[in-house]
Amino acid sequence: MLQENINEGDLPIPALEGEKLDYPLANLTSWHIGGKAERFFLPASIEKLSDYLKTLPAHTPVTWLGLGSNVLIRDGGIDGAVICTRKCQELEQRPDGTLYAQAGLTCAKFARFASKLGFPDAAFFAGIPGTIGGALAMNAGAFGGETWEWVESVTLINRHGEFIERTPKDYEIGYRTVKAKHPQPEEAFVSAVFRFPKGTNDGMTKIRDLLKKRSQTQPIGTFNCGSVYRNPPGDFAARLIEACDLKGYRVGDAIISEKHANFIINCAHASAKDVEELMKTIESSVWGRFNIKLHAEVRILGKGNNT
Numbered sequence: 317m318l319q320e321n322i323n324e325g326d327l328p329i330p331a332l333e334g335e336k337l338d339y340p341l342a343n344l345t346s347w348h349i350g351g352k353a354e355r356f357f358l359p360a361s362i363e364k365l366s367d368y369l370k371t372l373p374a375h376t377p378v379t380w381l382g383l384g385s386n387v388l389i390r391d392g393g394i395d396g397a398v399i400c401t402r403k404c405q406e407l408e409q410r411p412d413g414t415l416y417a418q419a420g421l422t423c424a425k426f427a428r429f430a431s432k433l434g435f436p437d438a439a440f441f442a443g444i445p446g447t448i449g450g451a452l453a454m455n456a457g458a459f460g461g462e463t464w465e466w467v468e469s470v471t472l473i474n475r476h477g478e479f480i481e482r483t484p485k486d487y488e489i490g491y492r493t494v495k496a497k498h499p500q501p502e503e504a505f506v507s508a509v510f511r512f513p514k515g516t517n518d519g520m521t522k523i524r525d526l527l528k529k530r531s532q533t534q535p536i537g538t539f540n541c542g543s544v545y546r547n548p549p550g551d552f553a554a555r556l557i558e559a560c561d562l563k564g565y566r567v568g569d570a571i572i573s574e575k576h577a578n579f580i581i582n583c584a585h586a587s588a589k590d591v592e593e594l595m596k597t598i599e600s601s602v603w604g605r606f607n608i609k610l611h612a613e614v615r616i617l618g619k620g621n622n623t
């Protein structure tokens with residue numbers, strides 16, 4: 317099943333050459349929900365990505381996709397070009413001890429590679445079923461670790477296909493947020509350099525323990541996008557949703573997990589509209605009962621069927 321493949325970091329990559337038109341995106345997301353991309357491109361390397369951007373008409377909007385484990389793609393699909401980084405997966409240890417990883421590498425592979433080299437602080441990446449690019453965009457974190465704690469530098473690509481080097485000083489970094497201090501539209505991460513201290517713990521054992529802990533608390537093996545909401549300060553979104561008696565509540569085929577109330581599961585053929593309606597119910601219930609506004613962690617992309 318897709319989810320298990322994501323967790324192993326070995327998600328199937330479509331065998332595609334060149335740009336595709338009207339390309340269905342649902343199977344490229346962990347929710348298995350969403351419409352089509354007007355244009356879709358899966359570059360085999362960051363050089364091919366640069367060539368593509370140089371030829372893409374200037375007015376065409378660009379949307380970036382990693383493993384699709386934190387996006388809700390709406391049913392009307394995405395206008396413009398969707399670029400999926402999944403094939404850009406280079407990974408190496410550099411002579412100065414830092415680790416270089418390209419945006420499309422899965423966090424799971426990165427965690428194993430770093431742990432085997434003696435960097436147990438990287439083990440938390442095994443709990444994030446996305447790519448390095450997605451983790452940089454989200455400041456993804458798990459089990460007390462966060463992506464940007466360990467970043468030394470990043471390389472981005474702009475809309476003209478040019479590469480730009482940045483460091484953490486160029487960003488405001490917070491809980492699941494990363495804001496460029498001088499934002500440039502449609503830039504994306506193509507790689508990062510991480511520096512971890514050498515550790516004495518066994519990183520691989522740590523990974524096994526973390527994954528075991530996660531499978532006890534999360535509905536692993538279902539189609540979901542992880543936590544739908546960020547935790548509000550001093551509280552947990554899951555606790556608030558559960559306290560509203562919403563576990564098991566459903567709209568169409570979208571259902572609030574019985575195991576973890578901050579997870580919405582696509583149990584068969586849920587549409588993005590089902591999920592969005594369910595989210596409205598969650599948000600109004602939590603607001604009505606606790607006066608707390610929940611903020612989505614999941615990124616909603618594209619347009620509805622009627623827009």
Ligand SMILES: Cc1cc2nc3c(=O)[nH]c(=O)nc-3n(C[C@H](O)[C@H](O)[C@H](O)COP(=O)(O)OP(=O)(O)OC[C@H]3O[C@@H](n4cnc5c(N)ncnc54)[C@H](O)[C@@H]3O)c2cc1C
Nearest residue numbers: 382383384385386446447449450451453456457504505542
């Ligand atoms: C079962 C499950 C458990 C999860 N647990 C956690 C967890 O413990 N902690 C956590 O933080 N998250 C968790 N998530 C959410 C998700 O895995 C992370 O947010 C992850 O970092 C998303 O990576 P991705 O490659 O799938 O990004 P996508 O979902 O493809 O994209 C997410 C966002 O990042 C942007 N993006 C993607 N790639 C790039 C790029 N190269 N440059 C710029 N922007 C880009 C996209 O446009 C989108 O806005 C979980 C998800 C699932 C399904």
